[in-house]
Amino acid sequence: MDTVANGGIDTDVREFIRAHINSVEQLEALLLLRAHPDQEWTAVRLNEELRTSVTSAASRLTDLAGRGFVRVRADAGPTYCYDLVGKPLDGVVARLGQAYASRRHEVINLIFAKPIENLRVFSDAFKLRRED
Numbered sequence: 001m002d003t004v005a006n007g008g009i010d011t012d013v014r015e016f017i018r019a020h021i022n023s024v025e026q027l028e029a030l031l032l033l034r035a036h037p038d039q040e041w042t043a044v045r046l047n048e049e050l051r052t053s054v055t056s057a058a059s060r061l062t063d064l065a066g067r068g069f070v071r072v073r074a075d076a077g078p079t080y081c082y083d084l085v086g087k088p089l090d091g092v093v094a095r096l097g098q099a100y101a102s103r104r105h106e107v108i109n110l111i112f113a114k115p116i117e118n119l120r121v122f123s124d125a126f127k128l129r130r131e132d
Contacts, residue, residue: 009099009106016092017110020067024108025052029060031097033070033082034090040079041070069093 021027028050033041043058050057061080064070071083084090100107 008103009110010095012092013096013099014110016089016096017107018114020069021096021111022063022114023060024111025050025056026060026063027096027100027107027111029057030064030069030093031100033064033080034084034093034097037082037085040073040081042077042079 017027021030029046032046032049041061043054043061046052046057046061047054052060061070065072065080069082069084069089070080073079073081084093096107
């Protein structure tokens with residue numbers, strides 16, 4: 001894995017951030033659920049841990065479930081559990097957690113740089129090209 005050229009963050013971790021992480025709050029929710037894979041989480045409980053709003057916590061949990069990172073038990077209110085244990089992406093999430101702990105600034109920059117990258121790609125599609 002190429003970590004030196006990428007600011008010490010593995011390429012697959014960078015790609016995971018680009019593909020799946022849209023906010024620091026979403027990242028922290030994923031890492032919190034990963035740290036407690038045997039526990040069930042509600043939006044209220046996640047809100048209490050992350051100090052966000054219940055609405056925002058519910059949105060993060062719904063998004064993570066939609067990505068297949070957590071499973072939902074609708075009969076309990078709903079509740080959510082981390083669902084990547086033993087799956088290949090769990091290793092990427094583990095290394096993402098390590099990168100966030102040791103290189104928080106770089107991880108946050110990657111998250112916030114995403115809209116700029118997307119906007120640049122979008123705007124490049126409309127660049128007028130001079131015909132020779």
